[in-house]
Amino acid sequence: MKKEMIAPCGMNCELCIAYLAQKNDINKQGFHRTYCPGCRPRGQHCLHMANKCEKIGKGLVEFCYRCDDFPCTRLRALDKRYRTKYHMSMIENLEYIQKHGMKDFLQKEEDKWRCPECKENICCHNGLCMHCHLEVLKNNKKYCWDDSVK
Structure with missing residues (x-):
């Protein structure tokens, strides 16, 4: 994982469905997803907060x-949604970076979000690996987190 993929709000863009869709070019497999290279690489400071x-x-x-x-009302609301729906906390991410540094944070993220089968990143928005579990997403395009599939 790369530092430039961590948005100012604490979102790890490498775990986002739009980034992973682009990285794996899933639209060639019948999807119609919006692609995104990440907040910083596309010249935006933060999709959620800017x-x-x-x-x-x-x-x-x-x-x-x-x-x-920090943390402002907008970030707290965003964080609550992500903790509830997507198993991650942007505030916790930012506090970890602040306390332990970016290098340790990136290693922690790699360990936490690594697919046990192929070692690629798992999507924070649905809990799926775009390599190993793309069929699950094909069968349910609105799929969102099932702890039995990892």
Whole structure:
């Protein structure tokens, strides 16, 4: 995993369905997903926060934890949704980076989100590996997390 794939809000873009869809070019297999190379690589500071936060939108802070308002109301709401639906916390990600550094965070993420079968990344939005479990997504295009499939 790469530092430039960690968005200011704490999202690991390498785990996002839009990034993994592009990386694996799943539209060639009958999908119609929006592709995204990640917030920073496409020149955006943060998909989730840039239009709501002037500091992020203008690139004045690299990560939300460097802001005096951390965690702000918008980030707390986003974090609650991601903890509830997607098994990850952006605030926890940012606090870990702040306390342990980016290198340790990236290693932790690799260990946590690695597919046990092929070693590729598991998607945080549905819990699926786009290599090993793409059939599950083909059969249910709105598939979202089933702990029995990993």
